[in-house]
Amino acid sequence: MSAKRILVTGGAGFIGSHLCKKLLEQGHEVICLDNYFTGSKANVTGLLNYPGFEIVRQDVTLPMQFEVDEIYNLACPASPVHYQHNPIKTIKTSVLGAINILELASYLRAKVLHTSTSEVYGDPCIHPQTEEYWGNVNPIGRRSCYDESKRCAETVFFDTYRQSGLHIKVIRIFNTYGPNMHPNDGRVVSNFIVQALRGEDITIYGDGKQTRSFCYVDDLIDAMVAMMNTEQGFTGPVNLGNPAEFTILELAEKVLSLTGSGSKLTFWSLPQDDPKQRRPDTTLAKSKLGWEPRIGLEDGLKQTIAYFRRILA
């Protein structure tokens, strides 16, 4: 495989930092672009040992110029607390970010992979979710700044593809967790682990019977790189996630038992439009990428707990 120069937007975030590392390990040059809204320099400064690594502080809502062969577009806050903090900015990041990235990719005729989300399915009425499902999204709720702007970003990608034949790839990521999540990220896996390690109450929203399917980050990164390397004309969207499904209560029990914590479960109101169930149908990923997740929830949680023990010490 020949070495490429690759731009990773949102590269200092949780998933982006793992992706930068993987691409550098494969011998590529990587430019990590980030505005540090939810990402952190600490996630990527260790990678500066690779001579082919550069970090650029920039916002994807502004036009940008780089000379690269491939682009992975990850820039966007992903945790509900952060994407709802400044919803208009979230919409700009998703939609203007997609437009800017596609302009750059079109100018360079570069291949571009966009990270969409299982949230395009909203509170899904079919289960598990296949890529053909159009979703059940409230267009005016608190989650819609994220859901609808991610849906619009997909539209921008596919309209560009239809207009110009640009080499695009769209993936829909389902709940992914692992090291490099920020302790204040606000998503369920990091919240529960941090609470358990600090001996604080575990915050269950609603009755905890809602489900999610949790994918360990290493599995996701393998699939992202495999997707980028699929043949021209295969655009996706492709669901990427681990189809093993758990209730939020089951997750809390697992975290408590793996940390040996005596934290108590406490019950809080369920956020508006919180999806009741979520599980990816990964048939397409299996057939097109030859990919299946390998790391089960317990093993992935062990790695993630070890990471949080280190950074909270």
Ligand code: NAD
């Ligand atoms: P994250 O919040 O850790 O990373 C997002 C990164 O984007 C951060 O480093 C942040 O600073 C950066 N960013 C935000 N706005 C920006 C802007 N305007 N300009 C430049 N950089 C900006 O989240 P993550 O979990 O690593 O998610 C990465 C991508 O994957 C996101 O696009 C997210 O929507 C998508 N995704 C993630 C999950 C998941 O479970 N982790 C699920 C579905 C989709």
Ligand code: UDP
């Ligand atoms: N959740 C919870 N306690 C928390 C954080 C989240 O019970 O401290 C719930 C949340 O209501 C949702 C699920 O866990 O039902 C997953 O939430 P997360 O924010 O991780 O992701 P998303 O809702 O985007 O899938």
